[in-house]
Amino acid sequence: MSKPLILVSNDDGITSKGIRVLVSVMKKIGDVVVVAPDSPQSGMGHAITIGETLRLYEEDIFEDVLAFKSSGTPADCVKLAKHYVLKDRTPDLVVSGINHGSNTSISVLYSGTMSAAIEGALEGLPSIGFSLCDYSSKADFSHLEEWVEKIALQVLERGIAKGVALNVNFPPKRNESIKGIKICRQADAKWQEEFAERYDPTGRKYFWMAGNFVNFDKGEDNDEWAIANNYISIVPCQYDLTAHHAITQINKDWDWDKLK
């Protein structure tokens, strides 16, 4: 059997530590092609490049791996990979990350890492976003490698439901080793923003956005609980945003005489 073709992208940029770890693990499993942003793209959400040009350059950065850096967003990178770089070859797996920082709970909405994975799912490809819940500049990725490999192999073997991408978050390295995997729902939480005001040398005001993460969720079946309890969280994410329950409710509750 030929080796699986694995497309790797991320949002921290092609020189980041997380993508190096991800590429090294994927090389054990299959033929790897990388298309990743040429600079960090954190917080890009599902942005794409419209009305501006895109660059794409081959970059000899990973040993024995065909790799390209692009000026585009993570979602752009997956589109470029699928429809330009690979064209007639279909990846067996799309992996994104390993993000340096958490993408649990509501952070999935703002996550460039997950937008690359969701873009893969949109193309009908089994797709996984990996993130490490550790913001330290010296974050240790070594405890993840065996788990990244196991999860990727399992997805290659069993596939993922249509319209779904996996959001995998790893707990930070702790004294106790990782307890295992929990398949979770997205926790009910939000970022509570605060804006720090500053003045530039010309006296004009500017702002830094900062925020505190607020977790409203008391359950034990969500990703925040899993990470806090030293489990790997896997949330299956869908790109059909329809709130089906709300369709019935609106049809029933609204005053349709006023809406003619």
Next chain:
Amino acid sequence: MSKPLILVSNDDGITSKGIRVLVSVMKKIGDVVVVAPDSPQSGMGHAITIGETLRLYEEDIFEDVLAFKSSGTPADCVKLAKHYVLKDRTPDLVVSGINHGSNTSISVLYSGTMSAAIEGALEGLPSIGFSLCDYSSKADFSHLEEWVEKIALQVLERGIAKGVALNVNFPPKRNESIKGIKICRQADAKWQEEFAERYDPTGRKYFWMAGNFVNFDKGEDNDEWAIANNYISIVPCQYDLTAHHAITQINKDWDWDKLK
């Protein structure tokens, strides 16, 4: 009863035609505050500004309306409005748009218009994104005004379920008038990308992303069908991306002996 407080944002920028129409309608209903991007932000998805500064300037652009332009994304604008501009005042309604172009189906993922509305929903506020399915530079917004007003009034009266924002798309102006409103699900469709290659004056390659919209959906309960048949589509969208059906399936299907 005091007038409702209405926050207006968009992704086409504060000088666009669509936001002028939206502000003029909202002024009939309530007290309006605008915080919108200082330049077009189409395709920004749910991007936010991390690690870079934000500007926010008051702009006397709409008669008798407090308005600010920001260097940030649509999601940034709603965060700035809620946590800085309005601070102790809570909007009764957040409206975004009217986007110049469709945000039906999968386009919701890439939509800056909808990211502003979803950000509003995240803040627990009734939130609506409005878009006109007409890309023509001379797009006529006049047939929308009565409908925008009716929908906004209905939402102020009846509210929206927690965790849900409304994605409202209007058909383009046609000879036949709009038939009414359909509460829909997001159509199963995608953009099929093509990349046009060009060379700059120094001989280096660059790309333009282009794409064809491909609709796989044969149903009549989705937003694409509604627009094609001259109805206004309203898709209730949720920010909990969890594919709940897939949780059960993964727990059952995966080979857990290999994942210890």
